[in-house]
Amino acid sequence: MTRQPNDERDPKQSTAKDRQLNDFTVDDRGQKLTTNHGLRLTDTEHSLKAGDRGPTLMEDFHFREKMTHFDHERIPERVVHARGFGAHGYFQVYEPMTKYTKAKFLQDPSVRTPVFVRFSTVAGSRGSADTVRDVRGFATKFYTEEGNYDLVGNNMPVFFIQDAIKFPDFVHAVKPEPHNEMPQASTAHDTLWDFVGQNTESAHMIMWAMSDRSFPRSYRMMEGFGVHTFRFVNEQGEAHFVKFHWKPVLGVHSLVWDETQKVAGKDPDFNRRDLWEAIESGNYPEFEFGVQLIKEEDEFNFDFDILDPTKIWPEELVPVKLIGKMTLNRNTDNFFAETEQIAFHPGHVVPGIDFTNDPLLQGRLFSYTDTQLTRLGGPNFHEIPINRSVAPVHNNQRDGMHRMTINRGQTSYHKNSLSGNTPEPASTAEGGYEHYTEKVEGRKVRQRSDSFKDHYSQATLFWNSMSDVEKDHIVSAFHFELGKVQSKEIRQRVVDVFSNVDEVLAARIAEGIGAVPPADPKPSPVTLVSPALSMMNSAKSPLTRKVAVLAADGFQEAELSEVTKAFKDAGIVADLISIRQGPIKGQDGREVEANQSLLTADSVLYDAVYVAGGRKSVDALLAHPKPAVFVKEAFQHFKPIAAVGEGADLLLAAGVGAKAVAPADAVDPAAALAAVPGVVVAQDASALGSFSEAFIAAIAEHRHWARVL
Known part of the structure; x- marks a missing residue:
């Protein structure tokens, strides 16, 4: 998709804010270089000097304007939410x-x-x-x-x-x-x-x-x-x-x-x-x-x-x-x-x-x-x-730094007679804002309502609502975070605090950071759960997921074409990755473009991995050290993995499902791979329809937590 400047966008799709921003948008393409004040310039490569090896002259107004603007280009970043x-x-x-x-x-x-x-x-x-x-x-x-x-x-x-x-x-x-x-x-x-x-x-x-x-x-x-x-x-x-x-x-x-x-x-x-x-x-x-x-x-x-x-x-x-x-x-x-x-x-x-x-x-x-x-x-x-608001702005605040509105008239105060008492307040019928009428009474105090003193029950509700996988991740997070804390007293105090949330949770935290767990830990008596809090219950879709496609010279062109078409139809984005960037040739001699190389791509940047079939292609990937690492890492992150034909050899070389796949002399490894959660394989191109359907369903699941690593 090619980006269009504001003035070339479809006006039917533009909003009132888009149209307002158009007034402040400048397209510099094809224009002559000027100063900030509109003076056309003949040169911006060289400062004005007294001789070509002499000192820069203070009269070089263009140099001073350009450098001064550069020196002040940054504004203070936000105290929080800076990035x-x-x-x-x-x-x-x-x-x-x-x-x-x-x-x-x-x-x-x-x-x-x-x-x-x-x-x-x-x-x-x-x-x-x-x-x-x-x-x-x-x-x-x-x-x-x-x-x-x-x-x-x-x-x-x-x-x-x-x-x-x-x-x-x-x-x-x-x-x-x-x-x-x-x-x-x-x-x-x-x-x-x-x-x-x-x-x-x-x-x-x-x-x-x-x-x-x-x-x-x-x-x-x-x-x-x-x-x-x-x-x-x-x-x-x-x-x-x-x-x-x-x-x-x-x-x-x-x-x-x-x-x-x-x-x-x-x-x-x-x-x-x-x-x-x-x-x-x-x-x-x-x-x-x-x-x-x-x-x-x-x-x-x-x-x-x-x-x-x-x-x-x-x-x-x-x-x-x-x-x-x-x-x-x-x-x-x-x-x-x-x-x-x-x-x-x-x-x-x-x-x-x-x-x-x-x-x-x-x-x-x-x-x-x-x-x-x-x-x-x-x-x-x-x-x-x-x-800027798209609604009209009228008030008596006329001055201050960087004022951009030029207000006409003699008055800048309320009430006035010289301007007919305008701008004047609007009634509620005219859209004027009116604060909700609420009765408030009480003594001036620096304290908090007793109704705010429950600090633990909803923390317990959150813990109770998590799946076992999510609970494991929370405990691991505590281990990492508190593991970086130098003070043993602080680590212990945090364990003591979270024993009020759930003693079993506190004991699990303590186990990983060298703290003393609660004696005889028991789950919290609070048993309420809220399924809406668990991400396991969220909507799942393959739309916009990114799949890394691993292939090299000698891949099965017809297979790759059919599978990537299925991806596109499902709204999945496929990225072809090879040993090098540029064109690679299929078995029939046709070329496709590898967008990424194994140096510029990495499994952590994708949602799933698909290894294309083709003996020559797979052998080339096996001969390179990175493809197996790429697949193994994706597998360890519980992502969907798929292969067709000889592509299964790369999965095996990466140790995919090693604990679930029996030795080759006991069972067909490719068949055993298919039993691993989130791993989809096809023996050959004859079953590409069902293969693509199964892999797309696996991608929609996002992660496959039942996998044995």
């Missing part, structure tokens, strides 16, 4: 939500509301890798006709703390330690776990962070959550408490820990590259928008406080109602101008959406504006093109 990647798209509601909210963008199914989404890691700097163990940001800016609405969330529905005043403490603890600025983009160090041991409200979030949710396979396969409790308010002034969800159509899937470490070296841009390439190829990511709703009169009908940001509303108790879909269909034209300069704020709401007394949310309403003032150079960051 991010964004894309444009649109949102459409399924049905009018009039019963619950008067927000206009949630009423008309025929209206496409423009959106910009920024995905991010939290702890690392801009230069860190995509695949580290971390929470992922999922921030969406809706450019609605009533103004911008920002849904600023994460890929986990809860948070580490209950009160925003502790946010600086948490971030200081999770960031590199101040005495040596290590480790980068990692929670495996003393200060973070000291914080966890001292702040037990973090227990639930830590369970999420130690799960495989911490390293998504793709941003396209990652849930999003608003985290906080908000309010929907309808035209009649009736309110519902609401939590927001993004459900990826492709399901929720993750990498495995060993993969994340290797991918960070092979391609630190793994998640952002995946998103970019999917959109460029027309495989547009889709997320369904869901809401959980609680009537005001039911606020206290649960055994948890619905305003506590360290708690979920279990979907089995409060179902998620899917009310719309978001499609991301356009990459940015300029990363800095759009992704880096976009400014989100949970306080950017529209009529029909309001806040609650969630103490973490209340603090964020202050923090976001404050940080944008520093990061984007002043109070006019809303005028940067990517941040």
Whole structure:
């Protein structure tokens, strides 16, 4: 798919935001070089000198302008969520939500509301890798006709703390330690776990962070959550408490820990590259928008406080109602101008959406504006093109750094008579925002409600809801993270904290880090489970999965053509990998292009591996040291593996299913391979139809955890 500049895109597919951005978009192709002020230049290769070997002259205004701009090209990175990647798209509601909210963008199914989404890691700097163990940001800016609405969330529905005043403490603890600025983009160090041991409200979030949710396979396969409790308010002034969800159509899937470490070296841009390439190829990511709703009169009908940001509303108790879909269909034209300069704020709401007394949310309403003032150079960051509202903006804030609007008129205050008292406030009937009327009373105190004091039951719920495989991964995560902690006292304290979640879990953690386990550990008496929390129950699809196809000169051309066609029909992306890049010849002499070599490709960058048949091709792969390692690593990461004919020899050489395959003199090895979970083989090209069907089904499963390694 060839990218088109804004002015060449199909106008039927463009949104109001796209059309607005067109006014700020410049196509430099075929144009003459100028200064920032429009002066045409004859040369930008040489500074102005006194003689060709003489000193540079101060009068060289072009050199000074060019260098000064370069010196100031970087803006401060975000304190958190520094490493991010964004894309444009649109949102459409399924049905009018009039019963619950008067927000206009949630009423008309025929209206496409423009959106910009920024995905991010939290702890690392801009230069860190995509695949580290971390929470992922999922921030969406809706450019609605009533103004911008920002849904600023994460890929986990809860948070580490209950009160925003502790946010600086948490971030200081999770960031590199101040005495040596290590480790980068990692929670495996003393200060973070000291914080966890001292702040037990973090227990639930830590369970999420130690799960495989911490390293998504793709941003396209990652849930999003608003985290906080908000309010929907309808035209009649009736309110519902609401939590927001993004459900990826492709399901929720993750990498495995060993993969994340290797991918960070092979391609630190793994998640952002995946998103970019999917959109460029027309495989547009889709997320369904869901809401959980609680009537005001039911606020206290649960055994948890619905305003506590360290708690979920279990979907089995409060179902998620899917009310719309978001499609991301356009990459940015300029990363800095759009992704880096976009400014989100949970306080950017529209009529029909309001806040609650969630103490973490209340603090964020202050923090976001404050940080944008520093990061984007002043109070006019809303005028940067990517941040501009598509709704008209009229107020009396006229000055400040980087002002881009030229307001006419004598007055810049309210009330006034010289301009007819305009701009004037709008009534609610005219779309004016009105805060929900809530009775609030109480003494000024620095304390927290007793209803926030349960720090463990939902952490136990999360643990109970995991499959055995997911539980094993959580325990391994604790072993790695705490294994990097130097203080034995901190390691022991964390074990003691999690004994309140589940004593068996705490004992398993202690076993791997040299800590003292609980005496006679027993499972928690809390037996509730929430199947929605396990990724094992997520949707499964082969769409957009990437398959590494291993072949060399002498491959079976007809077989390869038929299998890759089946991949394409199923929405799977096939990448041909050979000993070298460039054309390779099949048995019949026809050539195909190998996109990657064994040097530039790696199994951790793919979802599955298929070894093409052909004696000469397979012998060439067997003679090279890397193909067997490529297959073996994919097998160890529980990925689907397939081969046709002689290709099975490479699987055997890689040790695929070695524990399940009997010696060659006892049973046909190829037949035994087919019994290994997630391994699909065909003796020859006569069964390619059923072979492709079985392999595509195996790819849709994502991982094959029943495999014996």
